[in-house]
Amino acid sequence: MRITHVESIRVPLPAADPAFNWRRGLLGSSPDGEAAVLRIGTDDGATGVALATRPGMAAAVEDIVNRVLREQLTGEDPLQREYLWHRMWEIDRTEELPLPVLGLVDIALWDLAGRITSQPVWQLLGGFRTRIPAYASTVTFATIEEFLDVATQCLELGYQAVKLHAWGDARADAELARRLREHVGPDIPLMYDGSAGFDLPDAIYLGKALAASGFLWYEEPMREFNVTAYGRLARAVEIPLLVAETSDGAHMNSADFISAGAATFGVRTSASTRGGITGSMRTAHLADAFRLRAEVLGDEVASRHLSMAIPNTTFYESLITSNVVRKKPEIDSEGFVHAPTDPGIALPAGLDYPRVLQPYVDTGS
Ligand SMILES: [Mg+2]
Incomplete structure (x- = not known):
């Protein structure tokens, strides 16, 4: 099995209702924004996804996918999680990735492993x-x-x-x-x-x-x-x-x-x-x-x-x-x-599952 697709999908992230505060000095809850779903697909149709919800992540994940991750991950075996985890630390040395982005590929690969074995990740x-x-x-x-x-x-x-x-x-x-x-x-x-x-x-x-x-x-x-x-x-x-x-x-x-x-x-x-x-x-x-x-x-x-x-x-x-x-x-x-029962890690309810998990179709282009 080889990785063939790596993409970042923007999904809406509604503001907390009502808005809330943290301690003095910290920013409170965020207004309406966007989250990023990192999606990794393989040549046999398997898919793994991971969600990043911190403010600014939609743009950050899109950038690193388009500039670095697609090229680095395509052709790799998605079940070699340890190897790819170490690859991410090497990429981090020059990119100084935000903490939530550093682990995102690993989360998507665990999700993929769970989906293909029909087991929840825990x-x-x-x-x-x-x-x-x-x-x-x-x-x-x-x-x-x-x-x-x-x-x-x-x-x-x-x-x-x-x-x-x-x-x-x-x-x-x-x-x-x-x-x-x-x-x-x-x-x-x-x-x-x-x-x-x-x-x-x-x-x-x-x-x-x-x-x-x-x-x-x-x-x-x-x-x-x-x-x-x-x-x-x-x-x-x-x-x-x-x-x-x-x-x-x-x-x-x-x-x-x-x-x-x-x-x-x-x-x-x-x-x-x-x-x-x-x-x-x-x-x-x-x-x-x-x-x-x-x-x-x-x-x-x-x-x-x-x-x-x-x-x-x-x-x-x-x-x-x-x-x-x-x-x-x-x-x-x-x-x-x-304990969750769905295979993989699964995304929170309310996200656009059909769009995020739609099978990749080989258009030959
Ligand atoms: Mg704490």
Whole structure:
């Protein structure tokens, strides 16, 4: 089997409704835009697809496909995923690809492998479980009272844990954490995600407060460029750190955070941030060797597959973007997400399947 087609298809990506905010300083939800579907086709009619939804990806994927990937991938065996994964790192050396683009070919090749063997990718990877509890991962709401109201709704809908994306103000966020613990009682797992909003002194202050409120993990409090700073934070606070979410370099970079003693809870992993499915699994296995967790990031479809295949992960992240809270359709009434059943990875419902997956027709031209 050989790769014969590589193309980028633009699909509409509607704005979040309602729009939402992240912490101060960060851009909020995007307006109406476009996503990119990378589609790889073969000489025997097999197809694999991968979706990139970050702003600007439609143009970025189209550019790299037309300039580099079509020529580099055509004629290759699509089942040689390891070889093609290493090819992407070589291409990255000169192109400096955005993180979601680096893993896109790998995701499409895993999707293709699943489709031709009629198996969901989590099974191809070696399944570990068929359901996992979801946590409600909030966006940034306006007041403590609103956060408490949202948390109540999430728990009533079945979510088993709550993670805050708060304001990025160490003192205000510490008070929110204290009030939320008081509100939900001692038994609900609570987590905090700093989205890299702090310097070291504020990260230490907040880390101590989160430990006092019994939080399970403290995620990405600082930008992840300086591993030494993370090592210092880890030594200064009791709360376990979950790190290496947005840093470049997949498992190679995660290894440095672990080696510095900074990943005291574990590391982040996902197909869109750690170099596709292949990079995500490498990262998870690396953490496993150190008896650490590899917590799967984001509620994209690939994350559902990864969370069924990675033993050392605890939860599935389900983003809560509105008050009134709407439970995502993939979460059941007890707060679990279940293993996907469609072959491959599959695209989110609502995309134009017939157009994206229409067989390639050899026109002889
Ligand atoms: Mg995060």
